[in-house]
Amino acid sequence: MDETSFQPAEILAALERHGVRYVVIGGLAATLHGSPLATTDADICPARDVGNLERLAAALRELRARIRTPDAPSGLPFTCDATFLSAIQVVLNLTTTFGDLDVSIVPSGTEGFDDLRRQAIEISLAGHRVSVAALSDVIRTKEAANRPKDQAALPTLRLLLRRLQEGPR
Numbered sequence: 001m002d003e004t005s006f007q008p009a010e011i012l013a014a015l016e017r018h019g020v021r022y023v024v025i026g027g028l029a030a031t032l033h034g035s036p037l038a039t040t041d042a043d044i045c046p047a048r049d050v051g052n053l054e055r056l057a058a059a060l061r062e063l064r065a066r067i068r069t070p071d072a073p074s075g076l077p078f079t080c081d082a083t084f085l086s087a088i089q090v091v092l093n094l095t096t097t098f099g100d101l102d103v104s105i106v107p108s109g110t111e112g113f114d115d116l117r118r119q120a121i122e123i124s125l126a127g128h129r130v131s132v133a134a135l136s137d138v139i140r141t142k143e144a145a146n147r148p149k150d151q152a153a154l155p156t157l158r159l160l161l162r163r164l165q166e167g168p169r
Contacts, residue, residue, distance in 0.1 A: 027153070040100065046103060135160065
């Protein structure tokens with residue numbers, strides 16, 4: 001999937017159609033808070049209950065999700081069901097009809113969905129209500145993950161958070 005085909009609103013719309021409970025995290029969450037940094041994938045943290053994972057699996061099947069790997073540009077098939085999703089301990093990197101989607105059950109530095117949901121904000125995106133992790137939580141996950149790309153984004157995100165906390169001048 002090339003970057004020009006990334007359509008996050010379409011990915012989130014599919015999740016909404018299936019009633020998936022999730023919080024948008026990562027670079028897309030930062031962008032929705034006003035970050036100027038570009039992102040080429042959507043990251044979500046879903047609720048872990050079986051019913052929600054079944055709804056997530058249905059949405060992923062609709063999106064024709066496949067496991068993303070460097071060796072297989074079109075992705076690898078997988079058993080897309082609640083049982084498989086409940087066994088995920090790390091990030092599930094997927095490619096879909098509308099771009100890349102990463103599913104993180106317990107993002108670095110958090111306790112998962114309930115933790116992130118506490119401070120999440122609701123925004124309207126392409127006519128859908130979307131739960132977006134608080135910018136402070138996005139920063140927390142990037143600090144904990146401590147990857148080079150996260151370290152590079154942190155100064156911009158911290159500055160944005162300060163500006164948002166200070167309010168309009």
